[in-house]
Amino acid sequence: MSATATVADQPHPPRTSAIGMLVAAVGVVYGDIGTSPLYTLKEVFSGHYGVQPSHDGVLGILSLVFWSLVWVVSIKYVLFILRADNQGEGGIMALTALARRAAAPFPHLSKVLVLLGLFGAALFYGDSMITPAISVLSAVEGLQLAFDGIDHWVVPLSVLVLVALFLIQKHGTARLGILFGPVMALWFVVLGALGIHGIVQRPEVLHALNPVWAVQFFVLHPGMGVAILGAVVLALTGAEALYADMGHFGRKPIARAWFMLVLPGLVLNYFGQGALILGNPEAVRNPFYLLAPSWALLPMVALSTLATIIASQAVISGAFSLTRQAIQLGYVPRMFIQHTSSQEQGQIYIGTVNWALMVGVVLLVIGFESSSALAAAYGVAVTGTMLITTLLSSAVVLLLWKTPRWLAIPMLLGFLLVDSLYFAANAPKILQGGAFPVIAGVALFILMTTWKRGRKIIVERLDEAALPLDLFIASIQAQPPFRAQGTAVFLTARTDAVPHALLHNLLHNQVLHEQVVLLTVIAEDQPRVSADQRFEIEAFGGGFFRVTLHFGFIEEPDVPQALSLCHRDDLDFSPMRTTYFLSRETVIATRRMGMARWREHLFAFLLKNANSNLRYFQLPLNRVIELGTQVEM
Template identity: 85%
Template structure:
């Protein structure tokens, strides 16, 4: 290829790379990008006892800067992003990876799975607080611009948030194109405002020296740990770097952070600090007071749009984690609606959407300001961060076999810092942080109840299950009437006869020419290659066992997967294939299993879970569903 011909291709590649970076900034960094709106405002609000004087400002800025460097830059961007599950990130994907690493150690595997589930549950609490605190902090700029508008902050925030949740069903494809450019503009404005402030008091740059952070702890031993509960607000959204890695890849996420996001955040924080050195009274809202008066209203508008984008990213993350948890069997099946025909990750789950909306509305009505909400913020975030580090520890030591001399110092450093941040936020549980903790505990109880309930259900069904070889031998000795076509019986146990098959034979006295016992297997990896999708064993007399393997982010489209089968003995043509499903009804009893309230909860979840018909995308006119009652 000549250089003339190669140049357009090179330019196209650069344009595609730049577009990916812009998209990454728009989706991944909305949450952490809006933290300057409220972090320093909360630190110097008064109830922590930090004075907006020379030592106080430099000490806090140093803590924020080095927290961004250690927790986000080093831990997440340079380290945690390498712990990907075939390119996918997030606490659920990491849990699947850790579970695989701990296979030789059953007890450790159980502990790691429970940790991962609790981390996922805390993420949902974060998904409710983030939209509330971000949008409230943006709208509160109106109080700076106009006197007497304070009573409009909560109604306007509620209108914006409810409208955001109402639009979720339409998907982000139509409005997503503006996310990246808006957030690029946002971080650029953050940097410009920061430079403007720093030029007024350049001495603020002394805070780059970690001495000032250490000095703050020495001078303020009583509030040194507590203030980390406010400093952690600057790290909100760090977990999103890892959770959204699967959409863009590790390199674009890292390049966007070091190229634009980190400089913009640091400059703005230092600009706000310079303003506080110049005018300590500006602590009531240093972000908006840093801007010139003529730029205040445009900044409020841009801030509001940025916080809506940040909220959208967290809500979409909740949808993605729910889909992964469903596939791995930790959450009841729900109806998943794909909002884009081009992007697999753009999904909508109505149950999750409305539950989050109710939680967000209650938070806004209950706390009424970003400052009050800050007292509830941090417990869920730091808890998830700590759990992520514990899971990665298992992956490093058991799966990667990292040398101890390298792994232990790094992991101890991460665990120490995460533990300090978590300990600093524990008192917030009494001050209002109980909301995300209670929500997390409730969701953790739901997920563990569903998982344990499914195990008990399988055990109860196994008690009356008929071994497949014995059944086939009885069919050979007393063959029933066979009819044309293929019968597909979905079953969780490939070595036993499905109850639907026994009921069909008992009531209809017939068998199809081809009988397929189909089991859908969810793997601990995001995607399964086509060559590993289909696994079949022939038992003779027209009986086949088929295993379909799907990754935890894939759609289990059973008819489409069966269409890939090219065995001459099997015919899965739509008009010759009938699908038989079993629907179990749980009857709680005094048998040993779970607590009665958990049995009742499981029975309710099982009754309201999305049916196999819709979940596996089976054709409506080719499905026969047979019910069975199971005593729990």
């Protein structure tokens, strides 16, 4: 278990540790949803949805925002979804692994759930690009209220801030959390203070705590009521990142931070902005900044910019976690993963993901140019992911947890109804610019399914020419070749066939080692595997062994270290006596049945650029021999 999960699950953690984890969680996890007040009410009353800044309109919107935060974030995510952890790990890939395990007796359902999870993960990446863009643009746009003629500087300044953010990612979420935590804690205190200042001026806004106002808004504006959810959803951005980042800090610090600091600060600020609009309807042009005193405008722009940088951190770190899980589960090509903390296993950095996100974010800022334009495109990806999360968690609750149906079904139907309404309200945005995250999601979904299918086809093609292991051993015993000293480890996906690297080595070098180990590495659906379940060993006689290593989907597959724990008198894995043999496949696209030609070429490109097994399994560079194999797709 990682240090993060250990700290989070201690029954009586040290006070300083609990406070430190809470502050760090505020810094990394809640930046996204914490900066939503910058643009939510501004977009709601922008005129695109026809909502008037009247008494009933303001109270209806505030009630919708409040009860959406309560139902979607507090109840669904914090109290319910965060409990659907896979040994402390969260995110849609961890949930997909749980759902696949739950639906194992139903193969067709299991396949559908996996495809849903993959598409939800792909949409999350789209959200990871649009969130930093809209957050930073909203903050920098505050300068327009302080200085005339600065409009043309908003985009360049936003790009500069975002590029700087991606450049510091390699230093890790541990250091960023320490840096960002106090800033975000101050941010939520300031949000609450500004909100109280506004509420004191017009305390009648507190009537919006009554859900009747939200219901009444829907009754009086049936068409507008659903459409306005496309803007209200801006208040919920970051809920999925909250779940994805659970592995960094654990459930308890995230839940405590939400109820003790984040939720009160958000609600007070939204109601304060509502009070300002009631007193001055013209304030709808930027109610967040106009809620602050004029002398505090520039300090608020500076603090907002810092907060939006932190908001971007929530989805970026979530994308790192999601990518590692997808790699281990076999849906994404292997990439180099850098661990940024020697104490916290969940804190990682993936350069390929970081730079791809940076390019996407910068293109969004340059293409849309304003937060209002981005808001019109925002929500499709995040609501799609939220809906898929509900569907996957339904399988976990009903099939894995076996929760009584009289309790589970009404709750799940409630989540499904609200998520469906939000998704339906945002679907029209696909024609208003919202196609960008959807297209990005579809492209990533194609990449993931192509990689998974391509790897399966390679195994099938190699199996066609595979030599059964028992037949091979019998032939070796009948005509024994020269046996060199030491141990040869051959990595293979098949446990009952001879690896191609072994056949090629014997064919070309006419030699076998004293000990021949056929090694298979399996990524499990659980995050971690205990030491006593790490490996299985089977001896065939004649110096032949089969070893199966099991790793969790967040673990670093260090093969030499795992083999060093294997204590057998007839097996010697000492570094200077062990040689690792790898097979590197080269794909040739053909007209054979498999995938479409364009997908075969795509898979060949991915395979060529994937991180090698040598690096991924942390094999010693001076003890590895690679042998090539051509595979016709």
